[in-house]
Amino acid sequence: MKSREFEMNKKFIKDVMRKLSNSSIKFAAVQFATKSRIVFDFNDYQNGSAEDKLMKESHMKALTNTHGAINYVLKNLLNSVLSGADLCAQKALVIITDGDPSDIDNDNVLNRYDEQNILRFIIGVGNVDLTRLTHLASEPKINNTYYIQDYNGLEGLLDNLQKKIYNIEGSKDAHSKDRQKELSQSGFSVLYHKSCSPYLPHECDGNSYLNGVCVQFNSSLQAVSNFTAAYQECTKREVNLVFLFDGSSSMKSR
Missing domain, CATH: 3.40.50.410 (von Willebrand factor, type A domain)
Known part of the structure; x- marks a missing residue:
């Protein structure tokens, strides 16, 4: 060569x-x-x-x-x-x-x-x-x-x-899809509104996140269920x- x-x-x-x-x-x-x-x-x-x-x-x-x-x-x-x-x-x-x-x-x-x-x-x-x-x-x-x-x-x-x-x-999209699949398998619709209250600190790639209990609302903004949010996934x-x-x-x- x-x-x-x-x-x-x-x-x-x-x-x-x-x-x-x-x-x-x-x-x-x-x-x-x-x-x-x-x-x-x-x-x-x-x-x-x-x-x-x-x-x-x-x-x-x-x-x-x-x-x-x-x-x-x-x-x-x-x-x-x-x-x-x-x-x-x-x-x-x-x-x-x-x-x-x-x-x-x-x-x-x-x-x-x-x-x-x-x-x-x-x-x-x-x-x-x-x-x-x-x-x-x-x-x-x-x-x-x-x-x-x-x-x-x-x-x-x-x-x-x-x-x-x-x-x-x-990517964020990949983690989002995983979360949607997880919610669907748990009986949750992937089309939902949620509000979460922070209570646990979590470190991810040098950034601090807070995770808490989330309340799921339907399209009429009525609370239908709640769940504990999983740790914030690192996006990279x-x-x-x-x-x-x-x-x-x-x-x-x-």
Whole structure:
């Protein structure tokens, strides 16, 4: 591969991190070939050294042991408190590759990712077997797999992938839907008016909330029931995301 292509790969990762720097997302990165190597971990991202380490990373070359690299990420980053990971955070993995896997999933690592609800986004570049790459993605696999003809296409993916990553944090709408479902299952109509009296303090992302007893009113503003309000849901949850990028010799100018 040309050095320009490898630098484009790193620039893409840098741009995503910069655009999401004000979010609750923590980043880490691993380059993989025959072996895998941590470029920077979550601690590096938090202390501000991640970008410098990324831009100084050299090209490894060799085979494309994708499954081994996915397993390496799980063990050494996503499930490792030493890396700065929050074991309660939502976990996600972005794989960027232009080579088909040279290895097989002997350790059932994809099943372990699914069991831990770890999201997986795949970016395939150039002459790759999309069927094999799509298998690596989390559900819905088609929606979480991207294809570009060469590394120039990474820039066009930036906004789309950025939105997907940002949405992992959660939103007020998502929490609202969960609450509506909860009320419906409890016999409450989701079309209601309520008034709540505060009595319990609750901390959420550094903000203080008060939760209390709520009274439900019908359309005529008659009180029909009351219930104790659940804790204020945090509108954004922390996300730990790892970029796993191909440094194998399969990467070449096309």
